[in-house]
Amino acid sequence: MDEKGSQKLTQESERIKALILAIAKEYEGDSLALLALLRVLEKLHWQIREELFHPALPDTRRDLYQLLRDIEENGGWPYIERMKLRSLLINLEFSEDNSSK
Incomplete structure (x- = not known):
């Protein structure tokens, strides 16, 4: 890819990234909607x-x-990491501890 193509790709990628982040922020706090968005990105x-x-x-x-x-x-292969069940359980335990106090 030449310099012009690289610049165009960077600009387009930044625009897409900003759009996706704006959509995610619109659903901040809605875990099901954010999960659906993550599934779309993974697909x-x-x-x-x-x-x-x-x-x-x-x-x-x-x-x-x-x-x-x-x-x-410039870095390795792109990878979309899946959240581990253990991380979800830690969040659940933390929220239960805070709600019982």
Whole structure:
């Protein structure tokens, strides 16, 4: 990707990020709505990875080297972490402790 394409992608990504964050803030405190939004983002992540990213992976050593170099310099694979059940239980215990006081 050239410099112009990189700038355009950055601008578009920032615009999308701001929009998603605004939607999330609109539902602040509504765990079911926020969970639904996270599910949409996870599904979108999967769709981009499987349908667009995987087919675009390099098929030459030179291009693969460039991709690996970019990963090393700019960060690894994107990953959407799932919240662990243990974290949910800790939050539940904390809220029960506070409500019993």
